[in-house]
Amino acid sequence: MQQIKRLPTKDGQLGWFESVSFQRPMPVQQAKKNENFDIIIVGAGFTGLATAGRLAELRPEARIALIDAMEVGQGASGRNAGFIIDLPHNLDPTEPDVEANTKVRDLNGFAIQRLKRIQEQQGFDVCWHEAGKYLAAHEEKHLSGLTDFVNTLEAIGEPYEILNDDALAERLGTHYYKRAVYTPGNILVNPAALAISVASALPSNVTLLENTAVHEIDLANKVIQTEKARLSADIIVLATNAFTEKFGVSPNRVTPIFTYASLTRPLNDSEMKAFQGISPWGLTSAHPAGTTVRLTSDKRIFIRNTLNYQPALSSTEASLDKAKMKHRQSYLARFPQVPDVPFEYTWGGMICVTMNHEPVFKEHAPNVYVIAAMNGVGVAKGTYLGNYMAEYICGKQSPELDFILEHSAPSWIPPDPLRSVGAHIRLSYEEHMARGEV
Ligand SMILES: Cc1cc2nc3c(=O)[nH]c(=O)nc-3n(C[C@H](O)[C@H](O)[C@H](O)COP(=O)(O)OP(=O)(O)OC[C@H]3O[C@@H](n4cnc5c(N)ncnc54)[C@H](O)[C@@H]3O)c2cc1C
Numbered sequence: 001m002q003q004i005k006r007l008p009t010k011d012g013q014l015g016w017f018e019s020v021s022f023q024r025p026m027p028v029q030q031a032k033k034n035e036n037f038d039i040i041i042v043g044a045g046f047t048g049l050a051t052a053g054r055l056a057e058l059r060p061e062a063r064i065a066l067i068d069a070m071e072v073g074q075g076a077s078g079r080n081a082g083f084i085i086d087l088p089h090n091l092d093p094t095e096p097d098v099e100a101n102t103k104v105r106d107l108n109g110f111a112i113q114r115l116k117r118i119q120e121q122q123g124f125d126v127c128w129h130e131a132g133k134y135l136a137a138h139e140e141k142h143l144s145g146l147t148d149f150v151n152t153l154e155a156i157g158e159p160y161e162i163l164n165d166d167a168l169a170e171r172l173g174t175h176y177y178k179r180a181v182y183t184p185g186n187i188l189v190n191p192a193a194l195a196i197s198v199a200s201a202l203p204s205n206v207t208l209l210e211n212t213a214v215h216e217i218d219l220a221n222k223v224i225q226t227e228k229a230r231l232s233a234d235i236i237v238l239a240t241n242a243f244t245e246k247f248g249v250s251p252n253r254v255t256p257i258f259t260y261a262s263l264t265r266p267l268n269d270s271e272m273k274a275f276q277g278i279s280p281w282g283l284t285s286a287h288p289a290g291t292t293v294r295l296t297s298d299k300r301i302f303i304r305n306t307l308n309y310q311p312a313l314s315s316t317e318a319s320l321d322k323a324k325m326k327h328r329q330s331y332l333a334r335f336p337q338v339p340d341v342p343f344e345y346t347w348g349g350m351i352c353v354t355m356n357h358e359p360v361f362k363e364h365a366p367n368v369y370v371i372a373a374m375n376g377v378g379v380a381k382g383t384y385l386g387n388y389m390a391e392y393i394c395g396k397q398s399p400e401l402d403f404i405l406e407h408s409a410p411s412w413i414p415p416d417p418l419r420s421v422g423a424h425i426r427l428s429y430e431e432h433m434a435r436g437e438v
Helices: 046-058 098-122 140-156 165-172 191-200 241-247 269-275 317-334 378-393 399-406 418-437
Strands: 035-042 064-067 133-137 161-164 179-183 206-209 216-218 223-225 230-238 255-264 281-285 292-295 301-309 343-353 360-365 368-372
Touching: 035 046, 046 064, 046 098, 046 191, 046 206, 046 368, 046 378, 064 230, 098 140, 098 191, 098 378, 098 399, 133 140, 133 165, 140 179, 161 165, 165 179, 165 281, 230 378, 241 343, 241 368, 255 317, 255 418, 301 317, 301 418, 317 343, 360 378, 368 378, 378 399
Parallel strands: 035 064, 035 230, 064 206, 133 281, 230 368
Antiparallel strands: 133 179, 161 179, 216 223, 223 230, 255 301, 255 343, 281 292, 292 301, 360 368
16 A cells, blocks of 8 residues: 555635535535445546546446545635636747647637536536636736737637727726736636536536545555545546645656635725726736736635745645735735725645646556646646546547547656755746736
């Protein structure tokens, strides 16, 4: 048995989870007795949820367990900024690969449709908002990032709108940005609410076991030890994102990067006058280390920035406090007209990245499958990779699956301590270069 040395923890207070507006329809169930399943999936983020959902459709007779150390919505899938991004995100601007970018756009579109169908069926308010997305720059020197993005949009025939200064301020309620490229296909959600809604739609042959950390695993015999139970299966799928290395698979391929978010209390009527006539919006930065901002449909302001490498896979109070201070500076720079709205929640979460932006998607050993490293766009990507992982396991072939298999070879990353040093230098450099975009 391999001992899992790092387990997921709750870093800070997760605003999305706390502000879910509906009551969870199913009870939280833990693994309490030894049991055998046909398939066990570890990790109930968007990736594990999609894998379980599609496997249950393809193998309705199979007994499937989906296990998570926390409650659904408390992992990175509920901690993110809530953008379901429709377009390719990690672009090579110099030479847009039209075929690959078109495929990624289509796969993202497939994921959005799947999530949309589920949330409509379930009928919970997940704050689903077809708001599009602004990619924005504050500083002159970052305008080139927008041009690169536009080149890719032109190459794949996607619609967009360019907004400058006052015209942009009219849409956002802030004069902070010089220019933005608006694309209409992005969806904004409360991600914790969406994850709970997706979990509530799982068919009855899926047993969801939450607050059930895997403490030990034997991949050869497909046995899992939790605090109270020993579970076994014919097939094991790891959808454990940043924790995947701890399971003894895919060493030196993935790097967990911590980032942090804050959510204000809802703005009152007088504060909302600063946003009169403005619809909820979401904005990402022209620089990868810049700040993500949202005006949510429940009238809160969301701020995300700060990147650091935490090999312990959990954050510290000091890091959370530091990030919160930075969030306040970013907030005041953008919204000086409503300076006194406090943050109600601040939390941290992990983005699992690879050097070449390709995910892990493979059969690691006979009947042991791994999906990890969504490179910061896991709501859509985790949903489509999970879906196609289920099809891969069931031997269902398709051009989409072929494309995914061809593009899932993450390159090598040096082990610690070299990784720590490299990550620290790179992240400090990126944050320095991003400056005004933070
Ligand atoms: C602040 C922030 C903002 C982001 N913004 C966006 C965004 O706007 N849009 C977007 O698409 N992506 C965004 N991301 C990235 C996105 O959250 C991830 O790509 C996505 O959550 C990956 O989903 P996943 O299911 O693969 O992994 P996860 O959601 O991390 O799920 C893995 C699960 O495995 C479980 N697990 C791990 N170890 C064990 C164990 N030993 N036993 C049992 N369970 C275990 C964990 O508890 C976890 O729930 C953001 C991330 C962060 C942190």
